[in-house]
Amino acid sequence: MMGNQDLRELYQEVIFDHNRNPRNFHPMDDADRVADGHNPLCGDLLTVFVKVKDDRVEDISFVGQGCAISTASASLMTEAVKGMPLSEVEALFNDMHLMLTETHPEGRDFGKLEVLSGVREFPVRVKCASLAWHTLHNAITQAGETAKTE
Amino acid sequence: MNAPCVSVSAPLLNRGTDFPVLQRPVRGRRLVYLDNGATTQKPACVIQAEADFYSQSNANIHRGVHVLSQVATDMYDQAREGVRAFINAERVEEIVFTSGTTQAINLVAYSWGLANLSEGDEILLTGMEHHSNIVPWQLVARQTGAVIKVVPVTDRGELDMDAYRALLGPRTRLVGVVHVSNALGTVNPIGEIIALAKQAGAKVLIDGAQAVAHTPVDVQDLGCDFYVFSGHKLYGPTGTGVLYGRYDLLDAMPPWLGGGDMIHTVSFEESTYAPVPQKFEAGTPNIAGAIGLHAAIRYVQGIGLDAIAAHEQALLDYATAQVNTLPGIRIIGEAADKAGILSFVVEGIHPHDLGTILDNEGVAIRAGHHCAMPLMTHFGLPGTARASFALYNSMDDIDALVNGLRKAQQLFGTGQHA
Numbered sequence: 001m002m003g004n005q006d007l008r009e010l011y012q013e014v015i016f017d018h019n020r021n022p023r024n025f026h027p028m029d030d031a032d033r034v035a036d037g038h039n040p041l042c043g044d045l046l047t048v049f050v051k052v053k054d055d056r057v058e059d060i061s062f063v064g065q066g067c068a069i070s071t072a073s074a075s076l077m078t079e080a081v082k083g084m085p086l087s088e089v090e091a092l093f094n095d096m097h098l099m100l101t102e103t104h105p106e107g108r109d110f111g112k113l114e115v116l117s118g119v120r121e122f123p124v125r126v127k128c129a130s131l132a133w134h135t136l137h138n139a140i141t142q143a144g145e146t147a148k149t150e
Numbered sequence: 151m152n153a154p155c156v157s158v159s160a161p162l163l164n165r166g167t168d169f170p171v172l173q174r175p176v177r178g179r180r181l182v183y184l185d186n187g188a189t190t191q192k193p194a195c196v197i198q199a200e201a202d203f204y205s206q207s208n209a210n211i212h213r214g215v216h217v218l219s220q221v222a223t224d225m226y227d228q229a230r231e232g233v234r235a236f237i238n239a240e241r242v243e244e245i246v247f248t249s250g251t252t253q254a255i256n257l258v259a260y261s262w263g264l265a266n267l268s269e270g271d272e273i274l275l276t277g278m279e280h281h282s283n284i285v286p287w288q289l290v291a292r293q294t295g296a297v298i299k300v301v302p303v304t305d306r307g308e309l310d311m312d313a314y315r316a317l318l319g320p321r322t323r324l325v326g327v328v329h330v331s332n333a334l335g336t337v338n339p340i341g342e343i344i345a346l347a348k349q350a351g352a353k354v355l356i357d358g359a360q361a362v363a364h365t366p367v368d369v370q371d372l373g374c375d376f377y378v379f380s381g382h383k384l385y386g387p388t389g390t391g392v393l394y395g396r397y398d399l400l401d402a403m404p405p406w407l408g409g410g411d412m413i414h415t416v417s418f419e420e421s422t423y424a425p426v427p428q429k430f431e432a433g434t435p436n437i438a439g440a441i442g443l444h445a446a447i448r449y450v451q452g453i454g455l456d457a458i459a460a461h462e463q464a465l466l467d468y469a470t471a472q473v474n475t476l477p478g479i480r481i482i483g484e485a486a487d488k489a490g491i492l493s494f495v496v497e498g499i500h501p502h503d504l505g506t507i508l509d510n511e512g513v514a515i516r517a518g519h520h521c522a523m524p525l526m527t528h529f530g531l532p533g534t535a536r537a538s539f540a541l542y543n544s545m546d547d548i549d550a551l552v553n554g555l556r557k558a559q560q561l562f563g564t565g566q567h568a
Contacts, residue, residue, distance in 0.1 A: 007510050011503075011561055042502045043519045043532040065532050067500035068562075125506060 009118035010125070011068065018072035023079050024061040033142060037064075037135030039127050044070045048135045057081050057089060060136075067128050069119060074132035076113055086140055093137045100126050162453065162461040166542040168193040179512030182550040187332050187360060187491055187538030188516055189382045192446070196386060199445035200438045210434055212411060226437050229444035230427070233392055236447045237377065238368040241397050246427040247440050250391035251359040252282040254378035255326075257393055257430060258355055259286035261406040262376075263324070269295030272321045274314075274352070276338075277303040277528055278331045281521040283357045287326065296323070303528055307334040307483035314343065318350040325354045329361035333520040333536065334483025335466070335491030337365070344374050353399070359383055363540070364462055364489045366455040369394050381439065385540075386446035390439040393430070400426040407432040450541075458541045462490040465539045469548045476555055477565045482534050493520075493534040496555065498564040501535040507561060508535075511554040513547075 028049035037046045046064025050057055060078045065071075081089050095105045099117055110117075119129045166172045169191045172181055183191060203225065209218035211226050227242075234242045248254040263286075267273070273287050277300055284298075291298050299322075301314045309327075318325075325347040330337050340356055347354045355376040358367060363384045369377050376399075381390030395403075405412055405423055409432035414422040423429045450458065469492050473479055478497030496504060505517035518533040519526045526533055537551055559565030 004510070007507065007561070010506070016562065042500075042517065043523075043526070044502075045532075067502035069503070122506060125502075128502065 006118070006121045010122055012115045012118065014076075014112060014115045015068055015072040018075040019068040022062075022071055022075040024082075025063065025075065026061050027063050028059065028061045031059075031061075033139040035135050035139035037131045037138075039066070039070070039131050041124075041127060042067065044128065044131055046070070046074055046132060046135060048074070048132065048139050050136070050139050052086065052140075055086050057084050057086065062132065062135075066131070069116075069125055069128040070131050073116055073129045076116065077132050077136060080111065080113055081136070089136070089140060093133050096133050097130065100129050162457060162541060165453070166544070168195070168449075169542055170194055170197065172542060176512045176514070177510060180550075182511075182513040182547045184537040184539065184543065184547060184551060185514045185516050186363075186540035186543075187383070187520075187536060189388065190363060190385045190540050191542070192387070192442075193385055193449050195449055196442045196445045200387060200442040203438045203441045208438075211437055212428070222437055225441050225444075226435070229440040232444040232447050236367075236451070237362070237392075237394055238370050239394050240370055243426050244394055244397050244400065246393040246395065246400070246430045247435050248378075248391040248393050249389050249436065250380040250382070251280075251357060251378050252286075252391075254376075254391050254393035255283055255355070255357065256286045257406050258376050258378070258395070259290045261403045261430070262353070262399065263287070263290040263296075264294065265404055267291070267294040267296040267323055270321060271296040271323045272299050272319065273297070274299050274301065274317055274322050274325045274347075276301040276309055276314075276327055278307070278309070278334060278336065278338075278522065278525050279326065279328055280332055280357065280359070281523070282359075283326050283328060283355075284524070297321075300524075301327075303525065306485055307331070307336050308485045309336075309338055309343075311339070311342070315346060318346060318352065320350075322347070322350050322352040325352050326357070327354070328357040328359075329367075330358075330364065330489045330491070331483065331522075331525075332360045332491070333522040333525050333534070334485065334493055335488040335538075336483055336485040337361075337487040337489050339487075340374070341372060344372055348373065360491070361489070363450065363458070364455075365459050375399055381443040381446065384443070384446055385449060386443035387436075387439040389436050390443045392443075395426075397426070400430070403430075405429050405432070409433045411435075453541060459489070461541060462539045462543075465543055465545070465548060466490060466492060468545055469537060469539075469551065472548055472552045473555070476552065476559065478559070479555075482529055482531065490539045491536060492538070493536045495531060495534050496558065496564070499558055499562050501533045503562070504535045504555070504558055507558040508551070508554040511550065511557065513550050513554045515551070 031049035032052045033050040044066035049061045051059040062074045095108045098105045119125045207221045209222040211223040233245045302310045353375040356374045358379040362379045377394040382388040412432040482493040501517035516536045
């Protein structure tokens with residue numbers, strides 16, 4: 001049963017902050033990897049730009065439009081993975097997926113990303129939080145297709 | 151056609167008690183169901199009609215010599231007659247049961263469209279069509295070389311009738327128009343639209359999915375060629391729908407789906423087809439669904455569509471006024487003639503977030519593009535929040551909606567400048 005407490009955990013101040021003032025929110029002309037993400041359920045669309053150097057995320061940005069959860073998740077993601085080796089980004093992607101849908105993976109410290117765990121109580125909103133991550137995953141693995149959450 | 155805000159008339163008081171699902175709490179609160187444009191709830195009499203059929207009369211139709219088959223066939227035929235009377239079709243054969251509006255439009259597109267459209271012919275749709283009245287025509291246009299033209303929508307959410315007149319031409323073969331817009335609530339002037347199309351020699355299909363539960367429909371008076379609707383938005387079961395088609399048109403149209411029940415004789419060389427409407431009802435139909443739909447129609451007729459329309463107009467007027475008291479609200483769709491739908495956006499809050507917060511208050515609305523992406527693009531929006539009303543809604547439901555919106559604005563820290 002969802003209550004006001006769950007709603008407060010979903011919409012924490014960090015979420016509002018990143019929704020109002022998304023970080024790294026701009027296109028990137030010299031990106032090495034670009035991928036589009038689309039959530040057909042609510043029409044959320046975003047594009048993730050990544051610059052890769054020495055197998056690390058040298059720079060990352062995004063543009064698009066979406067709900068507070070999807071915008072904040074994308075913004076937090078860009079902060080979290082900047083400078084991270086690609087292999088660690090992939091590991092984080094897998095752990096995020098687990099954290100959003102099932103349970104907190106053992107031994108993983110998500111830092112600020114922890115605020116996104118509130119969506120677990122709102123199954124229909126999981127896709128909002130995971131869209132940016134799927135899109136980043138596609139950008140890095142160069143799947144070259146629009147990431148879809150369904 | 152804005153009726154004054156009248157008090158709820160007697161037949162519409164406490165109708166919520168007829169609907170079992172409205173008795174269950176949601177998230178510990180009274181369920182306030184304002185997603186009727188997506189599907190309406192079902193009264194106990196509809197649920198009972200389906201249950202009674204399965205527990206007392208279930209058999210396949212048009213096949214058996216046994217008692218149950220005869221009873222089932224009679225009930226199915228009576229349902230068809232009930233639909234005929236409901237929309238005042240001239241003949242019962244003009245009523246084809248389908249799985250819903252979508253299938254009904256596909257039937258017309260593939261059967262009538264493939265047989266009658268050729269290279270350069272024009273299909274005239276409008277900018278406020280549901281995807282189900284766009285995509286089937288695109289698919290058929292691709293096969294036939296026909297061209298789709300679109301009547302634009304004004305900023306108020308009405309059809310640009312001057313543009314419509316200008317777009318009607320000698321190559322216009324079919325005009326496809328939504329009666330009531332699912333995303334805006336606009337009631338289109340279909341009488342005038344049909345008359346103009348007839349003058350131009352075009353056939354007309356009216357998508358009545360959002361209309362039949364909210365306004366009386368008389369297909370003979372309208373003079374349309376096809377009128378389609380779903381049962382589940384009319385308090386009936388899901389998986390039911392109706393294609394009304396003028397007899398001479400249906401009779402001339404080739405079958406769309408082949409199978410049992412739609413044939414006269416079959417050999418491997420050639421088959422001959424059953425007369426309409428069986429020609430278009432291949433396979434075992436949704437018998438229980440048709441019987442449930444018949445019960446829903448009787449329920450609606452028992453209350454009276456005029457009374458329902460007046461009640462919903464009062465709800466819409468009250469909701470429009472109340473929502474407009476909130477800061478940062480923009481109502482999308484301000485047509486002079488609207489029915490039962492309030493679509494809006496709230497500054498600084500995405501419709502999807504609104505949906506979650508309202509849900510937490512027990513208030514069910516729709517958030518998104520409402521399967522009308524071209525229309526959302528026209529308004530420059532990713533989507534809207536939509537409250538849509540039914541006969542069982544009350545002024546209390548509107549108050550719950552407005553309170554929920556106020557809470558959302560508090561949570562998001564917007565709207566303080568009220």
